[in-house]
Amino acid sequence: MSKTVTTEPTRRDFLYIATASVGAVGAAAVAWPIISSMNPDASVLAMSSTEVDLTPIAEGQIITVKWQGKPVFISHRTKKEIQEAENVKLSELPDPQPDSARVKKGKEEWLVVIGICTHLGCVPLGHEGEYGGWFCPCHGSVYDTSGRIRKGPAPLNLALPPYEFTSDKAIKIG
Amino acid sequence: MSHSNYQPKNSVLAWIERRLPIFGFMHGSFVAYPVPRNLNYWWTFGGILSFMLGVQIITGVVLVMHYTPTSLEAFNSVEKIMRDVNYGWLLRYIHANGASMFFLAVYIHIFRGLYYGSYKEPREVLWILGVIIFILMMATAFMGYVLPWGQMSFWAATVITNLFSAIPVFGKSITQFLWGGYSVDEPTLQRFFALHYLLPFMIAGVVVLHIWALHHVGQGNPAGIDVKSDRDTVPFTPYATVKDNFALICFMILFAWFVFYIPNYLGHPDNYIPANPLQTPPHIVPEWYFLPFYAILRAIPNKLLGVVALFSSIIVLAFLPWLDTSKVRSARFRPLYKQFFWVLVVTCVGLGYLGSQPAEGIYVIVARILTAYYFLHFLVILPVLGYFETPKPLPKSISEPVLGKSGVAVGIGARAPRKN
Numbered sequence: 001m002s003k004t005v006t007t008e009p010t011r012r013d014f015l016y017i018a019t020a021s022v023g024a025v026g027a028a029a030v031a032w033p034i035i036s037s038m039n040p041d042a043s044v045l046a047m048s049s050t051e052v053d054l055t056p057i058a059e060g061q062i063i064t065v066k067w068q069g070k071p072v073f074i075s076h077r078t079k080k081e082i083q084e085a086e087n088v089k090l091s092e093l094p095d096p097q098p099d100s101a102r103v104k105k106g107k108e109e110w111l112v113v114i115g116i117c118t119h120l121g122c123v124p125l126g127h128e129g130e131y132g133g134w135f136c137p138c139h140g141s142v143y144d145t146s147g148r149i150r151k152g153p154a155p156l157n158l159a160l161p162p163y164e165f166t167s168d169k170a171i172k173i174g
Numbered sequence: 175m176s177h178s179n180y181q182p183k184n185s186v187l188a189w190i191e192r193r194l195p196i197f198g199f200m201h202g203s204f205v206a207y208p209v210p211r212n213l214n215y216w217w218t219f220g221g222i223l224s225f226m227l228g229v230q231i232i233t234g235v236v237l238v239m240h241y242t243p244t245s246l247e248a249f250n251s252v253e254k255i256m257r258d259v260n261y262g263w264l265l266r267y268i269h270a271n272g273a274s275m276f277f278l279a280v281y282i283h284i285f286r287g288l289y290y291g292s293y294k295e296p297r298e299v300l301w302i303l304g305v306i307i308f309i310l311m312m313a314t315a316f317m318g319y320v321l322p323w324g325q326m327s328f329w330a331a332t333v334i335t336n337l338f339s340a341i342p343v344f345g346k347s348i349t350q351f352l353w354g355g356y357s358v359d360e361p362t363l364q365r366f367f368a369l370h371y372l373l374p375f376m377i378a379g380v381v382v383l384h385i386w387a388l389h390h391v392g393q394g395n396p397a398g399i400d401v402k403s404d405r406d407t408v409p410f411t412p413y414a415t416v417k418d419n420f421a422l423i424c425f426m427i428l429f430a431w432f433v434f435y436i437p438n439y440l441g442h443p444d445n446y447i448p449a450n451p452l453q454t455p456p457h458i459v460p461e462w463y464f465l466p467f468y469a470i471l472r473a474i475p476n477k478l479l480g481v482v483a484l485f486s487s488i489i490v491l492a493f494l495p496w497l498d499t500s501k502v503r504s505a506r507f508r509p510l511y512k513q514f515f516w517v518l519v520v521t522c523v524g525l526g527y528l529g530s531q532p533a534e535g536i537y538v539i540v541a542r543i544l545t546a547y548y549f550l551h552f553l554v555i556l557p558v559l560g561y562f563e564t565p566k567p568l569p570k571s572i573s574e575p576v577l578g579k580s581g582v583a584v585g586i587g588a589r590a591p592r593k594n
């Protein structure tokens with residue numbers, strides 16, 4: 001038999017490729033719902049909001065409330081704490097953000113942040129660490145009185161949840 | 175690849191054998207199979223690992239019969255296993271300490287490979303399959319540790335899943351996908367449970383490939399030279415079987431000592447406190463077998479780079495066959511490599527110790543030095559060493575030092591019957 005050198009694809013090659021493509025599309029179509037089912041489901045997505053009465057929180061006190069399964073810190077800051085937060089040079093901060101961008105105007109004494117370390121998700125301890133804000137026991141990240149990252153492996157400031165004041169002494173998170 | 179033309183004598187078995195040659199296959203793989211006659215006890219850990227996989231699967235399946243994977247009931251159901259279920263305490267302690275024993279054995283097995291150059295040609299695929307098994311084992315053990323839903327379970331799950339949040343752009347969506355929510359919660363527990371049940375069977379599948387590759391290329395040996403004739407080997411049964419079983423029994427004594435005398439020694443008391451999403455325990459540390467990797471993660475002050483270093487420290491093992499440029503396998507004949515090997519062992523143990531200490535002051539500095547050395551060993555020392563080191567002369571064959579040049583057996587050993 002003489003050698004046949006075919007550079008042209010044959011009809012059979014076409015059939016192989018067509019079969020494989022249909023198979024791949026089918027596999028993807030089956031994989032889609034399987035993978036998608038692992039996403040947060042409707043009941044988790046249903047954005048619940050949390051209302052908090054601020055009256056019982058004394059000046060200098062930090063409380064933790066739960067919102068969407070996550071801890072939220074509400075800090076009733078003292079004058080000194082506010083000043084410390086406001087007087088920092090932005091150039092000193094790993095994630096520069098002025099204190100005014102982290103509180104509501106005229107409500108500087110209330111700092112509301114999500115209590116999850118931006119490193120690997122531990123809950124930092126309040127009134128600890130060199131800056132009098134928070135200290136994360138897991139790998140040693142230090143946050144200041146504005147919840148901004150100052151030292152350690154965490155890259156970002158403590159996140160701010162969406163919230164608004166429903167009255168002078170109450171907020172709604174979410 | 176059959177090493178025997180074994181025929182069962184029993185007529186029923188012979189009938190089956192003609193239709194499915196399974197007995198001949200088993201005989202060829204575990205009875206007549208020729209093993210190098212110079213294997214030492216470091217070669218018994220493969221058998222020990224197979225045994226441990228069996229132990230984890232059997233105790234695991236029985237534990238599942240009493241375990242409830244919901245965030246409200248998981249902790250209580252484990253307590254019920256400990257207090258109410260007949261021998262529940264025994265099954266759980268075997269399973270929990272079994273994981274530690276499994277890792278002890280796998281680390282010895284891996285360092286055996288590093289010392290004797292088991293990853294070199296023609297065993298690269300065999301070695302890579304081993305690295306895959308190791309990664310699957312880590313995933314399995316991590317998810318298993320989450321199941322009792324104590325404080326350590328919860329925070330281990332939080333910290334480890336958050337590693338993925340370091341991925342640029344998609345990090346957050348990926349972690350939420352892993353959790354099935356906005357934080358570690360019931361959906362996370364349930365999927366971890368499903369995967370914890372599944373992965374050991376995937377490990378079993380990869381083990382089959384691992385052993386297939388092993389039997390295809392043949393076992394390595396402490397001299398690191400190829401089997402040249404039947405005189406270099408002995409039959410698997412009784413020689414390897416008896417040696418493996420003796421080692422296994424010694425290993426089980428150690429295992430039993432943990433299970434019966436110090437069952438909680440390797441655990442953390444905090445895991446007997448139910449999970450609390452609002453409070454992180456003051457000292458969170460992973461199980462001992464993850465400590466060196468944890469130290470590497472924490473040694474690097476940047477989140478993304480820390481995570482990259484952690485994963486690289488494992489992945490680098492898969493490239494070992496190409497990073498080590500020396501043609502000589504066994505460290506016995508590599509005077510310099512032998513020393514670097516022991517430095518690496520000390521480095522890994524040191525990292526393990528540092529991983530258990532708080533991340534501050536001198537600990538962090540030492541952890542950085544050791545992390546740097548770990549990578550230096552694989553990425554610089556090994557490739558360069560192959561060019562500079564003068565290996566010692568290799569023996570002509572495996573049997574020569576034992577049998578003498580005449581080839582007359584000096585007392586011990588029968589030859590493996592090859593294709594009788």
Ligand code: HEM
Binds near residue numbers: 227235318371
């Ligand atoms: C590769 C093999 C396996 C490893 C390394 C492993 C590891 C672990 C670990 C470390 C724990 C936590 C123990 C504790 O602190 O209480 C655990 C728990 C558990 N595992 Fe496994 N496991 C394996 C196989 C299996 C299998 C095959 C099953 C089921 C079919 C299973 C079912 C369970 C259950 C129900 C628990 C929760 C009860 C408990 O905490 O003792 N495991 N596993």
Ligand code: FES
Binds near residue numbers: 120
């Ligand atoms: S999780 Fe807070 S420092 Fe790592």
